[in-house]
Amino acid sequence: MMRTWIPAFAGMTLALSAAAQEVAVDVGHYAAEPGVISASGVPEFEFNLALASEVKAELEKHQIDVRLIGERGDYAVLHHRTRDARGADLFVSIHHDSVQERLLPQADRFAGFSLFISRQNPKQERSLACASAIGAKLRGAGFTPSRYHADPVLGESRPFADETNGVHYYDNLAVARTAAMASVLVEAGVIVNREEEQRMRDPQVRRRIAAAVAGGVRECLAREP
Ligand SMILES: [Zn+2]
Numbered sequence: 001m002m003r004t005w006i007p008a009f010a011g012m013t014l015a016l017s018a019a020a021q022e023v024a025v026d027v028g029h030y031a032a033e034p035g036v037i038s039a040s041g042v043p044e045f046e047f048n049l050a051l052a053s054e055v056k057a058e059l060e061k062h063q064i065d066v067r068l069i070g071e072r073g074d075y076a077v078l079h080h081r082t083r084d085a086r087g088a089d090l091f092v093s094i095h096h097d098s099v100q101e102r103l104l105p106q107a108d109r110f111a112g113f114s115l116f117i118s119r120q121n122p123k124q125e126r127s128l129a130c131a132s133a134i135g136a137k138l139r140g141a142g143f144t145p146s147r148y149h150a151d152p153v154l155g156e157s158r159p160f161a162d163e164t165n166g167v168h169y170y171d172n173l174a175v176a177r178t179a180a181m182a183s184v185l186v187e188a189g190v191i192v193n194r195e196e197e198q199r200m201r202d203p204q205v206r207r208r209i210a211a212a213v214a215g216g217v218r219e220c221l222a223r224e225p
Contacts, residue, residue: 021221022065024085026175027052028095028185031073036098038191039107044096045073047200051188052094054206058214064221078174082183089221090130091179092213096200097146097187103154107192112146113138113209115167116158116185118176126182128161129223134184134216135165141212146190186213 028048029035035044049071056066067088069081085091099110115135117127135145145166149155158168170176176183188209191197199205 020063020065022067022088023059023217023221024067024069024081024088024091024181025052025056025059026081026085026091026093027068027070027073028093029073030070030075032076034073036096036191038096039194039197042191042197042201044098044191047096047188047191048094049073051096051206051210054210055092055094055213058210059217062214062218064214064218079178081175082179086180088181090126090217091175091181091183092130092217093175093183093185094213095185095187096189096191098192099148099190100154100156104192107190108194110146110148110154110190111193111196112144113166113189114146114149114187115165116149116170116173116176116187117161117167117183118171118173119169120171120177121179121183123182126220127176127184128167130182130217130220131167131184132162132165133220134186134213135162135167137212137216137219138209139165141208143189143209143212146187 029045037043056068059066069085075081099107115131117131121127149158149168150160158170161167161169189196189200191200
């Protein structure tokens with residue numbers, strides 16, 4: 001009896017784990033250091049929390065399990081985020097962007113989304129596939145890559161991993177470097193730009209961004225790892 005029962009049970013767990021994929025959705029920054037301050041004075045953490053919650057809802061609609069990381073604003077140590085994501089299939093960190101301090105007076109010139117991956121992540125190929133898929137979905141929804149992070153003067157010379165879809169290499173990025181699973185950091189938009197901040201605060205725009213991010217995640221997770 002044992003012999004027939006054990007393989008059946010093992011098969012069942014396999015089927016279950018294949019069906020339920022899990023994504024760690026990380027809310028960038030924390031209460032004591034809430035990130036960029038937007039053009040109108042709102043801390044980035046609030047934008048990140050609102051968008052991450054929306055991404056969670058979109059993924060759950062499609063039967064993907066979500067582990068929110070940092071939603072209470074209490075994660076000061078970056079590698080604790082990836083540590084607490086262990087077991088997830090993908091780590092997606094949600095952020096909103098700024099520009100270099102000396103360019104803040106011209107911040108309204110800068111707009112768009114950016115995606116970052118690390119070549120030090122153990123699942124570099126999947127990280128790139130997921131970032132490209134997210135970028136493609138965002139473009140399909142009418143959003144544009146910001147591009148300036150690749151620029152040596154306007155940005156930080158972060159080379160493109162996929163220029164069309166706004167994906168850059170940022171090898172030393174803690175939440176990508178320390179993750180055991182594939183990892184992508186999303187800068188949804190530039191909130192030091194007055195117009196773009198208003199767009200990012202619009203619930204309908206937020207929903208469209210979240211749907212695009214979730215759509216890209218679903219697409220890359222559906223492929224072989
Ligand atoms: Zn940030």
